[in-house]
Amino acid sequence: SNVNGLGRVALISTLLGSILSTHLLCLAYLLAELSGVLPPTLLNYVSEARIQLILQWMLFVITLCVFHLGEFFVTAMFNPTVVNSSSFVVNHSKAYTIAMLVATTEFWLRFCFFPKFNSSNAAIVGIILVCTGQLIRSLAMKTCGESFNHIIQHSKKDNHKLVTDGIYMYLRHPSYAGFYYWSVGTQLMMGNFITSILFAGASWVFFHRRIPYEEQTLLRLFPDEYPQYMEKTSIGIPFIKAAKK
Numbered sequence: 001s002n003v004n005g006l007g008r009v010a011l012i013s014t015l016l017g018s019i020l021s022t023h024l025l026c027l028a029y030l031l032a033e034l035s036g037v038l039p040p041t042l043l044n045y046v047s048e049a050r051i052q053l054i055l056q057w058m059l060f061v062i063t064l065c066v067f068h069l070g071e072f073f074v075t076a077m078f079n080p081t082v083v084n085s086s087s088f089v090v091n092h093s094k095a096y097t098i099a100m101l102v103a104t105t106e107f108w109l110r111f112c113f114f115p116k117f118n119s120s121n122a123a124i125v126g127i128i129l130v131c132t133g134q135l136i137r138s139l140a141m142k143t144c145g146e147s148f149n150h151i152i153q154h155s156k157k158d159n160h161k162l163v164t165d166g167i168y169m170y171l172r173h174p175s176y177a178g179f180y181y182w183s184v185g186t187q188l189m190m191g192n193f194i195t196s197i198l199f200a201g202a203s204w205v206f207f208h209r210r211i212p213y214e215e216q217t218l219l220r221l222f223p224d225e226y227p228q229y230m231e232k233t234s235i236g237i238p239f240i241k242a243a244k245k
């Protein structure tokens with residue numbers, strides 16, 4: 001039950017890896033049918049609108065697995081002293097779990113009753129946001145190295161430094177910005193218009209509170225460096241104001 005236990009890490013990674021590989025194989029099979037490489041089986045029984053939704057669902061599950069596995073393995077590679085089973089962030093908050101359940105409910109209600117209520121263009125925009133957000137967040141974690149932590153640090157450790165290079169030259173909260181666009185992108189990718197708005201709003205409210213609070217902490221820890229750094233960089237999420245210096 002210990003978050004530092006290898007058994008818990010092995011269990012979570014095995015489950016995520018199994019779900020990821022299963023959906024990748026199913027996606028490859030369906031694409032092979034759609035391209036004519038394999039004879040149609042599923043295509044004979046399922047409408048075109050629902051086939052598109054199934055593709056979107058598979059991409060969503062693959063995206064979730066890649067995100068959570070990435071959180072763990074990027075932490076393990078660049079900040080190994082703090083890595084444990086919680087680094088997967090699969091259950092980091094009740095709000096996240098509820099949000100994903102609401103998103104899943106909207107999707108399958110549409111699949112069953114309103115399969116044509118969908119948009120390929122929105123899905124494409126969502127895929128772009130997901131890929132961009134994932135890249136930004138992973139780069140942020142890599143660049144931060146041992147200074148990165150999933151929990152706000154209130155005291156300055158010996159190895160804690162203000163990171164201002166790499167992607168931090170442009171964004172001072174790239175891991176937050178990356179997650180914001182990733183989360184909204186997942187919903188657009190699924191065609192979930194209601195939860196796209198809800199995710200955008202809920203994530204914005206969360207970061208509207210968290211970022212100024214974290215910046216106040218950083219101003220206290222780095223009183224000389226951080227004010228200058230704030231002048232040169234952007235938060236990266238619309239309409240969120242910086243902490244007062």
